Amino acid sequence: MYAAPTLLINGIARSTFETASNVIVNPATGQELAPLPIASAEDVAAAIEAADAAFPAWSRKAPVERARVLRRAADLIRLRADDIATGLTLENGKPLAEARGEILATAEVFDWFADEARRAYGRIIPGPHDGRMVVLKEPVGVVAAMSPWNFPAMTSGKKVAAALAAGCTVVLKPAEETPSAPLAIAQCLHDAGLPAGALNVVLGRPADISTQIMASPKVAKVSFTGSTAVGRELARLAAPGLKRLTMELGGHAPVLVMDDVDPAWAAARSATAKFRNAGQVCTSATRFFVHQSIYEAFVNEFARLAKTVQVGDGLDPATVMGPLTNARRVDAVERLTAEAVSCGARLVAGGKRIDRPGNFFEPTVLADVPAHAKVMSEEPFGPLATITPFADLDEALAAANAVPFGLAGYALTHSTAYSRRIARDLKVGVVGINTFVASSAETPFGGVKDSGYGVEGGIEGLDSYLVTKFVNEG
DSSP states (O other): OOOOOOETTTTEEEEEEEEOSEEEETTTTEEEEEOOOOOOHHHHHHHHHHHHHHHHHHHSOOHHHHHHHHHHHHHHHHHTTHHHHHHHHHHHHHHHHHHHOOOEEEEEEEHHHHHHHHOOEEEEESSSSSSOEEEEEEEOOEEEEOOOOSSSHHHHHHHHHHHHEEEEEEEEEETTTHHHHHHHHEEEHHHHOTTTTTTTOSSSSSSHEEEEEEEOTTEEEEESSSSSHHHHHHHHHTTTTEEEEEOOOOOEEEEEOOOOSSSSHHHHHHHHHHGGGGOOOOTEEEEEEEEEETHHHHHHHHHHHHHHBBOOOTTTOOOOOOOOHHHHHHHHHHHHHHHHHHOOOOOOOSSBBBBSSSSOOOOOESSOOTTSSSGTTOOOOOOEEEEEEEHHHHHHHHHHTTEEEESEEEESSOOHHHHHHHHSSSSSOOOSOOOOOOOTTOOOOOEEETTOOOOOOOOGGGGGGGGEEEEOOO
């Protein structure tokens, strides 16, 4: 059963006097799930105050004790995975198997940072005289974490797990469309023994909450995943207080399909990756650049596969692709498709809304897409793939790097020479060679250019929640 969300402040679920006029909606049916609680300015202030009050004790707790809490939380997340995944599918629309996979991957993140909590190493530097010169790593303080609706469990989990492992306390603002998984994860942490106030969850009007958080001198760092436009505004708001920022922003991932691969093999891998979570993935493969020698075979097979994707309610076991999470994404994909066709692109699969309740759009494939079509520079964030031929690798790399985004990029090739050149020359933060897996608990994740700065995950993921202190004991 779907539970109506609440705020979580200082370890206590808190209702609000105001709820949003736009309630949380199941995107597969259009049915209302629950009203969205709106945090008041007093609620947000209380959450920041609770995190600030909890920081001294949590930051001084032995790393092994912080690790135990995180590991117990990981176990609880796994134990409750089915219920959490069902809530996630109801809100987001992704197939239940994908939702459950996200929850289990989030548990892995907590296990990873439970280990990393014990590895925030400093060092001793040999000095010119007697005495010691010591470098210490200390938690930065109160962290504001802001997560999106497309992967609400994983993105929240990466921020919260790393911050708590480092000894920071957190105010988490999940996306208003998908609050249930972040709230469930927070409950797992508190049931695992996390002290009250160490993690607080607020929901409401994003602009109001963000402005208040960015103005608070008690918030030392902000980690944000979302659009480039909002990231720029947060950076502007952070400037007066010189707050630390980690920004994981938009993407528009290229895929270079080289002449040494079987086009049917390449198309099968590409179609599976493209339509995961209905293309609502910041690292989603979107711009396919295919060598001209295998181009038509690739296009034909990709289009054939797109037409076989079973679209439906994420709770239906037969569903391969669910709805888009909100209606504005349907509008955007429809607009970009029509504009590309008007520019001369060839529509080879899909291209239309699906006539049923909910936010459904056909898996769509465009071939021969000209560079000036808007979809080649604007992230569709939906089930829309573009395919363009190229003659040589220099041409492909130039086209791949022609956008302001630089989050992820991919290549399908069996050539070591090709793969090394592509890995070197793609201007992105993450490169996949013969794989579309762009992130795991053990690996750093982040972009360049308009895709943001800083990384989350891996051994590097702990560092942005720590400050470096030099102590000269000369």
